[in-house]
Amino acid sequence: MTPRLYAWSLFAALIATAGLPIYIHAPKFYVDSYGVSLASMGFVLAALRLIDVVQDPALGWLAESTRPHRKTGVALAVILLVASMAALFAVTPPIAPLWWFALCLTGLFSAFSFLTICFYAEGVAKAETLGPGGHIRLAGWREGGSLLGVCLAAVAPVALAAATDSPFTAFAALFALLAILATFTMQSQWQGHAAEPTPSPFALFRPVLADRLARRLLLIALLNATPVAVTSTLFLFFVEPCAEALRKSRIGDEKS
Incomplete structure (x- = not known):
């Protein structure tokens, strides 16, 4: 087995676990x-996607410009990622929930994109x-x-609901533990080569x-990305009522 490649699996799991809840x-x-x-939720998500489109090239430039200090940059991005996840799911919004949602998701998007860019560039x-x-x-x-x-991100909230009344708070806590483990394991893999001149x-x-x-x-x-975002966001809104209707229908059939 090639030494330390498991660190790449663990950090990839961290990034993927952060992406699905968005x-x-x-x-x-x-x-x-x-x-x-x-x-209003759809409007905010659409606006955030537009921000993400514009900021991704800027984050790529930032990742390249700060490459000599990649360990520090990654550590700061992980802190932002964990803080945004905790604020999103484990903190009662101190302002209007929609604005809090937008603020937390902006931090989550930004950290997620920056870490993804650094991770795949380092992988090459x-x-x-x-x-x-x-x-x-x-x-x-x-x-x-x-x-x-x-x-893990798909199953954890459902599994945690059987053990706690606040499954998403527990999910945020487990995510923080995963982030600590993945960051510590991956620490020696960031090489921090000299940055190349970039416009x-x-x-x-x-x-x-x-x-x-x-x-x-x-x-x-x-046009290609829009259906994916819409269907993934609306999936739970569609499935949960359908599953509940099916359950009630079966109960009615059993009683009759």
């Missing part, structure tokens, strides 16, 4: 717990040191961890937006 759990939690309307450099088949071996460990994280993030946008074909591809990407 669309699946958080909207349903705020609608059920604080009475936020689904329409790491794979080149593993010899023939290094990229495939590293990808296997990494994507296996991602799958584990997605499954400003605004300069990076210009050639893309000036290219007619690139603009069309961006539109296609938007």
